[in-house]
Amino acid sequence: xxAAQCGARYVGFVFFDKSPRCLxxxxxxxxxxxxxxxxxxxxxxxxxxxxxxxxxxxxxPLDMLQLHGSETPERxxxxxxxxxxxxxxxIGIADAPDLDKxxxxxxxxxxxxVDAKPPKDADLPGGNGLSFDWRLVSTRKWRxxxxxxxxxxxxxxxxxxxxxxxxxxxxxxxxxxxxxEKDADKIAAFCNAALRA
Numbered sequence: 001x002x003a004a005q006c007g008a009r010y011v012g013f014v015f016f017d018k019s020p021r022c023l024x025x026x027x028x029x030x031x032x033x034x035x036x037x038x039x040x041x042x043x044x045x046x047x048x049x050x051x052x053x054x055x056x057x058x059x060x061p062l063d064m065l066q067l068h069g070s071e072t073p074e075r076x077x078x079x080x081x082x083x084x085x086x087x088x089x090x091i092g093i094a095d096a097p098d099l100d101k102x103x104x105x106x107x108x109x110x111x112x113x114v115d116a117k118p119p120k121d122a123d124l125p126g127g128n129g130l131s132f133d134w135r136l137v138s139t140r141k142w143r144x145x146x147x148x149x150x151x152x153x154x155x156x157x158x159x160x161x162x163x164x165x166x167x168x169x170x171x172x173x174x175x176x177x178x179x180x181e182k183d184a185d186k187i188a189a190f191c192n193a194a195l196r197a
Contacts, residue, residue, distance in 0.1 A: 002184040004039045006191035011035055012042045012066065012172070015056060020180030021172065025059050032060050042066050042088070050082065057083045064088060066113065077108040086110035088147070092117030093132045099140070106143045113170060116150030131156075134163045154189035158197035169194050 003011050013028045014021040023031070032041050040063040043056055047069035056062070065083060067076060068090040080087040089109040091101050094117040102112060116132040131151025149170035152160055157169055173179070175186040 001034065002182070002187045003191070004036045006188045007195055008039060008191060010040045010042050012044050013060070014044045016044065016046045025056055029060050032062070040064055044068055047071060053079060053083060066090060073104050073108045076105065080108070088113050090115050093136060096136060099136060103143065110144065112144055112146040113149050114146060134160055138164050154186060154193050157190060157194045161194065161197040
């Protein structure tokens with residue numbers, strides 16, 4: 001509710017056991033029905049099986065999937081068809097060669113999320129509070145809508161928007177008081193800074 005009240009257009013529900021933000025299907029269903037109309041409900045999944053996707057999509061009123069694992073372009077297309085929802089594919093960026101993946105996924109996904117590539121020993125594919133060199137995407141011509149993620153905070157989101165030209169930003173750890181615990185004041189500060197930018 002804090003996100004919706006300050007102007008967020010998406011809220012994400014994490015279905016990844018290793019994440020401190022992981023929710024059960026039952027808890028997500030209870031939260032999802034409270035989301036105001038006009039705010040997209042996004043399920044964040046990591047290399048989901050068909051059974052996992054079927055269980056989530058049959059129980060939770062969703063508007064979009066965010067694929068945050070190593071899903072191939074073929075798997076992205078398959079999941080998009082299976083659930084009948086738009087799909088956002090997350091792509092980890094560390095240096096220029098990582099950008100080569102973007103057009104491949106633009107061909108099959110509805111949106112792209114560019115995030116900092118996690119360290120090799122990381123347990124989480126995202127939500128690590130890391131950023132990448134935003135200049136890597138500052139002059140890119142995009143074929144699909146895209147969202148910037150990775151280490152964004154109320155303090156740096158305006159700079160990130162100015163440097164990249166993005167019209168959509170994603171935040172998780174940057175608005176938490178502790179891992180997995182969202183802070184309503186930080187959410188409001190982030191949304192206000194993003195909207196002003």
